[in-house]
Amino acid sequence: MSGTRSPFPKAPATEALIVAHGQPSDPAPAEAALAKLAAQVQALRPEGPVRAATMAAPAALESALATAGGPVLVYPLFMAAGWFVTDALRKRLAGAPATVLRPLGLDPGLEAVALRGLRVSAARRGWSEGETEVLLAAHGSATGTAAGRAAQGFAAALAARWPGPVAAGFVEQAPGVDEVARGMGARMLCLPFFAANGNHVRDDVRTALAAAGRADALLPPLGAHPAVPELIAAALRAAEGLGAAA
Incomplete structure (x- = not known):
């Protein structure tokens, strides 16, 4: 029998969620822009769902977590590990099986x-x-x-x-x-x-x-910058690799 397919099916990739601050005064445009970014990352990382939510849009984050229904990698689209990432975001993730990655602004790339x-x-x-x-x-x-x-x-x-x-x-x-x-x-x-x-x-x-x-x-x-989706996709792949090796 020829072919290279493994007899052991590969485990599905962990779901990913890109979270940004958003615009409290007008949440919809920021939600749409973040959804577009998530789609770009999804195209670069097709093996697992990539969703998006801003913290400013009412219940958007909680809805995205509920849709995931399992472990999720949270990518903070922030430029620093400040209060929103270390406090506000983590409080809203409390109880969810979420792993928070390094924010965009601290990415070495x-x-x-x-x-x-x-x-x-x-x-x-x-x-x-x-x-x-x-x-x-x-x-x-x-x-x-x-x-x-x-x-x-x-x-x-x-x-x-x-x-x-x-x-x-x-x-x-x-x-x-x-x-x-x-x-x-x-x-x-x-x-x-x-x-x-x-x-x-x-x-x-x-x-x-x-x-x-x-x-x-x-x-x-x-x-x-057009290269940011690849940075995010690479960070998600790296996080999954570390998880698989753990």
Whole structure:
């Protein structure tokens, strides 16, 4: 008998759930955007269901967990392991057979994604990397330190590999995005260290750049980069591999 099919059927992949903050004032658009991301990850990881839920949409997270009906890998689409990931999300997952993975902002592969995007953006403007300054615009926090530390750490990692100056500016802590932008030269790119193109990017970061006369420097948020679905799929595969080896 020819063929290579194993007589032992492969166990189904663990179900996955991508969770994001969402937009409390208008949950539907963020839910739709996250569902689109989940579909992209699903195409890269067809062996198991990939669902999505924002924490802002009423009962969306609980409904997704109920649909899974078993163990689930939860991928936090956040840029830091801050309060939402370590406290709010875990409380809402209490009692569910869920494993929470490292958030997007702490993925070791994200730095390379950012560098590729910056190189393309600088080249499109006809700038060399050495003369291109980078402003990493991040959320920060007026009450905690995790968000600020994550952004500063990411900025430092970029600075070690990007030939031009790199600095972080924040929406909710000092130094502000507008303050940092004013101190940079004419050839500046602003990379939003955000998971999605939500109100903070569209309104807060854009307004801060406009106040500094630098609205033209704004790039799409890092979480919207086309390579992010593969990062998520790889993280899910790695988590399943570790589970299988345990």
